[in-house]
Amino acid sequence: MTEASVRRVESLGASELLALYEQMCLIRRTEQAAHDLFMSGMVKGTTHLAAGHEAIAVGASAALRPDDYVFATYRGHHHAIARGATPEECLAELMSKATGLCRGKGGSMHLTKASTGMLGSYAIVGSHLPMATGAAWSARLRKTEQVAVAFFGDGATNIGAFHEALNLAAVWRLPVLFVCENNFYMEYTPIAEVTAVPNPAADRAAAHGLPGIVIDGNDVAEVHDTVARAAAQARSGDGPTVIEARTYRHFGHSRTDPAKYRPADEVERWMARDPLSVARQRLESLGVSADELQQADAHAAGVVEAAVDAAKNAPEADPAEAFTDVWADGGSTWRT
Numbered sequence: 001m002t003e004a005s006v007r008r009v010e011s012l013g014a015s016e017l018l019a020l021y022e023q024m025c026l027i028r029r030t031e032q033a034a035h036d037l038f039m040s041g042m043v044k045g046t047t048h049l050a051a052g053h054e055a056i057a058v059g060a061s062a063a064l065r066p067d068d069y070v071f072a073t074y075r076g077h078h079h080a081i082a083r084g085a086t087p088e089e090c091l092a093e094l095m096s097k098a099t100g101l102c103r104g105k106g107g108s109m110h111l112t113k114a115s116t117g118m119l120g121s122y123a124i125v126g127s128h129l130p131m132a133t134g135a136a137w138s139a140r141l142r143k144t145e146q147v148a149v150a151f152f153g154d155g156a157t158n159i160g161a162f163h164e165a166l167n168l169a170a171v172w173r174l175p176v177l178f179v180c181e182n183n184f185y186m187e188y189t190p191i192a193e194v195t196a197v198p199n200p201a202a203d204r205a206a207a208h209g210l211p212g213i214v215i216d217g218n219d220v221a222e223v224h225d226t227v228a229r230a231a232a233q234a235r236s237g238d239g240p241t242v243i244e245a246r247t248y249r250h251f252g253h254s255r256t257d258p259a260k261y262r263p264a265d266e267v268e269r270w271m272a273r274d275p276l277s278v279a280r281q282r283l284e285s286l287g288v289s290a291d292e293l294q295q296a297d298a299h300a301a302g303v304v305e306a307a308v309d310a311a312k313n314a315p316e317a318d319p320a321e322a323f324t325d326v327w328a329d330g331g332s333t334w335r336t
Helices: 014-039 054-062 077-082 087-094 128-142 154-158 160-172 202-208 220-235 264-271 275-285 290-313
Strands: 002-004 069-073 118-122 148-153 176-182 212-216 241-246
Touching: 014 054, 014 077, 014 087, 014 220, 014 275, 014 290, 054 077, 054 148, 054 176, 054 220, 054 275, 069 077, 069 128, 077 087, 077 118, 087 290, 118 128, 128 148, 128 160, 128 176, 148 154, 154 160, 154 176, 160 176, 160 202, 176 220, 202 212, 202 241, 212 220, 220 241, 220 275, 275 290
Parallel strands: 002 212, 069 118, 069 148, 148 176, 176 241, 212 241
Antiparallel strands: none
C-alpha cells in the first residue's frame, strides 16, 4: 500500500531553509546558463535540463551524510551541484573543457564527482539502480552505515532493472533509497498511458515488501524530511524505502524537444508550483524578508556569471587524455 506523505517540517529552521533556497537558485541559474550556452553553440552534445527538479536534489542531499552515495540519471546537473560540484565544473564539462568534472570527456549526461559521493549520471535508463544496490551492499559489508540513493525518472519504473534492484535490496534489507523523480512524462509519452498503476514507483513497492511514499517533489522541506527519515531507517537496518517525488520539468525532454505535447493548462498549473516559489512562500512564513531572499538569489547569480566566464576561458580538453580513466588502471593498453 502506498503511504501518504505526512507533509511536515521537522528539522529545518529559517537559516537552514534559506541556505537550501540559495542552492536551488544556484542550480536554476546554472540550468539557464547551460540552456543559453547550448543555444549559442558552445555546449557539445545534447543536454537534459533539470530546471523544476531542484527541490528533490537539494532537499535529499541536505538530509544525507557527506559520505553517502548518490546515483543520478542523464538529467543530473542538479544532483551534481547538490553533492558539491561547482557550477564552473559542470558548465566546463558541458563545454568540453579541461577544467570540467570529467575533464571534458563525459559531457552533460555523465557528471561525476566521486570525492563527494556523486557516483555518476547514467545515460542508460534504469542502469544505475542495481549499481546503487551494489554500493549499499558494499556499505553493509564494510559496516560503514553509509546509505546509497538512486534517483531515477518515472520511465525507469517500466524497466526490468528497477524491479531487479528493488527485489535484491529488499531481500538483503540493504541501506538504499529509491527516489523516483516523477515528472509524468517518459521522454514524450505520458507515464499514465503505459503504466497500470497511478503511482508508477510507490504503488509497486509493496510487491517487494517495501514502503512506498508519494511526496510533493517541489517542496524542498518535505523532500528533506522524508529522505532524512528513510535514511535513518536504512542505517538502522530497516531496509530500503521507495519515494516517489512528484515534480515537473520546465523544459522539454532534451534541448531538441519543444515539449508541445504537454497541455497548456497543465504546464501553467505546474509552473505555479515552481519549487523556488514554494520555498519562498515557506521562508516568508518563517519571517525571512524579501531583501534576504533577493540577496540569496543575487549571490547565486553572481557565482554562475563568474562560472560561465571561467568555463568559456578554460583550456580545451586534451585529446591525448581521451583513453585515460576508462579502465581501472587508468588506460586501455593492457587489452592489447
